[in-house]
Amino acid sequence: MFPEIGHFALILALVVSLCQGSASLYGAAKQNKDLITLSRPLAHTQSLFVLIAFACLVYSFVSDDFSVLYVASNSQLALPLLFKVSAVWGAHEGSLLLWVLILSTWTTLVCLFSKNLPDIFSSRVIGVLGFLNFGFILFTLFTSNPFERIFPSPLDGNDLNPLLQDIGLAIHPPILYVGYVGFAVAYAFAISAMLSEKLDKNWAKWTRPWTTAAWLFLTIGIALGSWWAYYELGWGGWWFWDPVENASFMPWLIGTALIHSLAVTEKRGVFISWTLLLSVSAFSLSLLGTFLVRSGILISVHAFATDPERGLFILIFLISVIGGALLLYAKKASDLDKKVGFGALSRETFLLLNNVLLVIATILILLGTLAPLVLEVFNMGKISIGAPWFEIAMLVPMIPLLILVTMGMHSLWIKDSSFNLYKKLRSPLGIATLVGIVIPTFYYGRSGLLLLIGSTISIWIIISSLLSLRSSWKNNQGRFHINRSVAGMSIAHLGLGVFVFGVTIVSSFGVETDRGFSLGDQISVAGYEYKLNSIESIKGPNYEAIEADISVFDGSELISHLRPQKRTYLVQKSPMTEAAILAKWNKDLFVALGDSLGNDSWSIRIQYKPMVRWIWLGCLIMALGGLIAISDKRYRR
């Protein structure tokens, strides 16, 4: 019965979301108080129905209701409870329902925290969000219904894809989606602003905390995905430039640009139309990214459903949502730009450069992702563009961008003098150059141009961010006052410095190697000794595994026992590698069990990854910076 209740609740949510969209937008257009008053209750009702639908699907999974096709295809009796819940979003249908749930949650939050905004403005925002959710629910019900039954129902399910049976992947999609969908709020604010008779200059202030919130979830979501790929796939990298990864990275880059341009628009009232365009683009790229991959237009190892009917719906939806917004922008934007002067050397200039470089980076990724498709459409052959292209292409915008970070942070609004800036930045740069050369050359024993550039810039960013963080603290007659916007900004940039340092060191000094081991063999990799003690069979809840016991020695001192596994999941028969990782703050020692080479001899992949943790740590620090910036009091007035 629960699947039917869920199905029915979703149909009700569809109807209510349509009412929410039309009543709020029509009410705002006609300035009809009654309809405007309805917008919030309608939004809450819609969210409640979506929540009921989602809860019913979760219940179907937890209660092993294999008469539901989606449950039968993605779960089984022996699956641990945590993964029964995460299996809800383990495939296309459920992840779409999760997307809908998250969009209605954002809508509810907007309803609750927008009460001090003008009614007409917030009503339009709620209306736009209502129409967006209408589109998604329609898509779910007509092309991807997770509540569909099968008869006769199987006794046991087909199990969740073993790759997804992992805590990292249980939480990665929801958090990533919270980020993607969060940009819908910035999009709705931008549409509402463009529909206004006279653009309210407070719009930038209102939309800032929402944009930062979406961005911080996207940051954590991407970092989690990267961390998962690192330890679960065992390929030894943390970023593969796969279309799905690119699809999440593009909105992140534009979202980052948006956060910076919103700062200028709020403080100085310039770049208004540009900021509107970025708000629309961030959400457009979130949509393009997720749905192009889902529709099978771009091929990826992540793509889970390819169905032309879905693809057509997606394209129509994209054209209305993105095309409509861009058309509105084209009509309205030219009235918005004010002439406000600023000096060639000023914070405005640095933030403008930041935006230009981030947009260039996004366009390069978009080109790299779409080029194979374009060439094919025009019958110019099939090509694959891989990591090497992206890695080189990214250096072009990223190196100047990273150099400008410190200058942007420490320059003044309107006009600054080069002497003043030089005075502030020379000692951090001096120290950074020294440390940036000494660490790689003497600690790791090698140097190279890119390596030295990377380590110097990252340390320069770290030092400047700390100085900037110090300046956010004011001791006002014995009372501490912290400027949370400045503190958040500094911490986010500190995170960026930590991230770049990690990337630089691990890409220069990481070691990956496959070695053949017999029992008792001892092999040295990157200064550590690995000894294979034993190989034995063990049993898990829904898999069988072979587990190796490997001692790791630093010199003659035993530092750890690593136990990598090769699992065979019983239902889907697919083998999985569970790597064992000795994680320290400054390095990872990574061991994955390969194939049997016969005669008690095994192939084992060993990796030495210095500073790899700093990559994810840097992302978390960036997100923390965003969190602190949101908590600034001025957003709650």
Added chain:
Amino acid sequence: MKKHYLPILFFLAIMPIFFIGMDRDKSVLPSPLIGEKIPQFSLPSLINSELQIDSSELLNNTFLFNVWATWCVGCLEEHDFLMKLSESNEIPIVGLNWRDNHNDALAWLRDYGNPYTIIAEDVSGRVAIDWGVYGAPESFLVNSNGIIIHKHLGPLDDDIWERDFSRAIINDAN
């Protein structure tokens, strides 16, 4: 004034690509391996586990490298074609039994017939990763120098064979 129309023009310019992209044939995948030497491997034979099949032994002959498994529906679909191809003695077929259950695989060959000259058993799927296998069935055409000259994703049939594989063999001979 006009510059604000650029974003929508850019958007409208790329949308048709997606429309066309939706209908295209996704079975012919670009593979970085085309034109490259085959990835080396050494795997036990499915039929006789004592025997090791080494990729170097496969050279000196044009052959079809076919990735299959009993859990794969598309493999059953192309099986009749493979049987016909093997009876015609046109080309030796090397099988890679991918992530499969040993006994299921033997039972399948007993029930449906064995079109393969030899079959390597890749239980862990590691060799398939080296070959860049996306899913089964997948077929690679390898020339006598051990160079991959064509790759096909999905079940094979007469049309695909004539259109893509026969032509690739002729082109390669020239």
